[in-house]
Ligand SMILES: O=P(O)(O)O[C@H]1O[C@H](CO)[C@@H](O)[C@H]1O
């Protein structure tokens with residue numbers, strides 16, 4: 503047990519999928535895992551462990567934003583021995599060739615700050631995905647026929663941004679989409695020698711104003727979950 507996770511040692515798998523939304527964790531566990539067992543519900547943050555094609559997997563919510571993800575990812579890595587962490591999140595597209603419900607594999611995650619900024623201090627560390635996971639996820643997405651994009655994303659500290667110039671600059675520099683957790687997940691994976699990847703589904707479009715309802719964000723991103731599972735065990 504930790505301050506935020508009630509699972510016993512051994513109840514968390516080495517491979518952990520992390521959606522921001524705890525109810526997406528529940529849906530994904532019930533939909534894709536066999537014998538999924540609830541292993542955490544402290545503060546309503548749900549975690550489940552079960553098997554996928556004979557492999558043990560945990561699906562655990564991260565909450566929204568990098569400070570929240572940092573708590574869960576730190577405890578999963580340092581207290582429970584997680585080695586492969588794949589974020590399965592929603593994202594807002596920042597390029598016109600990226601369409602609603604497309605899948606994005608985050609090769610890098612830019613930010614203006616992360617919970618690790620105080621650790622890196624003057625260093626502009628470049629958070630990046632594990633190449634093996636990235637390649638396997640791309641192959642899995644191609645095999646499925648998913649519309650998939652690979653490139654840089656922006657991990658923002660805010661959902662409601664008062665700096666339209668920042669988004670415009672990200673778009674101008676080819677950033678595919680914005681979300682709120684991947685940069686710190688990549689930082690933590692680098693620090694602790696783990697593998698990490700963010701597999702995202704476009705739920706909003708910053709250029710067109712399109713957006714999906716909350717129910718779709720919770721339960722309709724099946725391709726993303728399958729791509730993450732296939733990459734983890736490729
Ligand atoms: O759908 P999730 O995984 O929560 O991800 C995105 O959605 C939340 C904002 O609505 C942020 O957590 C952002 O990163």
Ligand SMILES: O=c1cc[nH]c(=O)[nH]1
Pocket residue numbers: 592593594595658661680681682705706
């Ligand atoms: O951070 C996020 C996540 C989804 N959609 C957005 O517009 N922003």
